[in-house]
Amino acid sequence: MWGERARARIPGVGPRGVGGIALLAAIVASSLAGGGAGGAPSAARADAAQSAFVTRPSGAQLTPAGAAASRTRVCPQTVATAGYANPLAGAAVKPERVDQGVDYAGSGTLVAIGAGKVTYLGTTNTGWPGAFIEFQLLSGADAGCYVYYAEGVVPAAGLAVGQTLLAGQPVATIIPKYPSGIELGWGSGRGTKAFAKVAGQWSPTDDQDNVASAAGQSFSALIAALGGPPGKVEG
Numbered sequence: 001m002w003g004e005r006a007r008a009r010i011p012g013v014g015p016r017g018v019g020g021i022a023l024l025a026a027i028v029a030s031s032l033a034g035g036g037a038g039g040a041p042s043a044a045r046a047d048a049a050q051s052a053f054v055t056r057p058s059g060a061q062l063t064p065a066g067a068a069a070s071r072t073r074v075c076p077q078t079v080a081t082a083g084y085a086n087p088l089a090g091a092a093v094k095p096e097r098v099d100q101g102v103d104y105a106g107s108g109t110l111v112a113i114g115a116g117k118v119t120y121l122g123t124t125n126t127g128w129p130g131a132f133i134e135f136q137l138l139s140g141a142d143a144g145c146y147v148y149y150a151e152g153v154v155p156a157a158g159l160a161v162g163q164t165l166l167a168g169q170p171v172a173t174i175i176p177k178y179p180s181g182i183e184l185g186w187g188s189g190r191g192t193k194a195f196a197k198v199a200g201q202w203s204p205t206d207d208q209d210n211v212a213s214a215a216g217q218s219f220s221a222l223i224a225a226l227g228g229p230p231g232k233v234e235g
Contacts, residue, residue: 080141101185102231146187152178210235
C-alpha cells in the first residue's frame with residue numbers, strides 16, 4: 001500500500017522530491033537488511049548506541065533525560081540464562097549489599113556473563129575505589145546492555161578496549177581482602193557511571209541508607225539465576 005502511494009506521487013515531484021524519496025527508500029532498505037529495530041545489535045550498532053544508552057528495569061521510573069534517551073535504545077535487564085555464564089563461577093565470594101550493583105568480598109576470577117565487547121577499562125582515576133571494567137553484551141536476552149566489574153579487581157592479562165569476549169572468559173582477578181571489596185552491576189555505557197546513577201536511581205543519601213537500586217536488584221537476580229550468590233538488600 002505504501003509503495004503504491006509513493007509510485008503514484010513520483011511523476012509530479014521535482015528533482016529534490018525524487019532525491020528525498022530515494023533517500024527514504026534507502027533508509028527503509030537498510031532497516032530491513034539489519035533486521036529492523038528489534039534485530040540483534042552488531043558491533044557497529046553497539047558502538048553507535050554507546051553515548052545514548054539507557055535501560056529501564058521493569059517498574060523503574062526514569063528522569064526526563066533518561067526517558068528521552070530510552071527511546072533511542074532500551075536494555076530490558078531481563079533475568080534470563082540462555083547463553084550466559086555465572087560471572088562468579090571461578091571465585092569464592094561472600095555476598096554483601098545491593099546498591100548500584102552488587103557488592104562482594106572474596107577472591108578468585110570473574111568471567112564474562114556473555115559474549116561481549118570491552119567498552120571501558122581503567123585502573124586509576126575511575127571515580128571508584130579501584131578499577132572499572134565494562135563490556136557490552138552482544139547476544140542473549142540482554143544484548144545491548146552494559147555490565148561492569150569494579151573496585152578491587154585487576155584486569156585479565158591482555159584485556160583491552162574493543163576486545164571481544166566469550167561467555168565464561170576471564171575478565172578480572174579479585175584482589176583478596178580489598179578494603180571496599182568488589183562490585184558487579186549494569187553499566188550505562190557512559191564512562192564509569194553505573195546504570196543506576198544515570199537513571200536517577202542512586203544518590204549519596206541512598207548510599208548512606210543502604211538503599212538497593214532497581215538496577216542493582218535486577219543484576220542480583222540475574223546472578224542468582226546463573227547459580228551465583230545474590231546480594232543482600234539491607235535498606
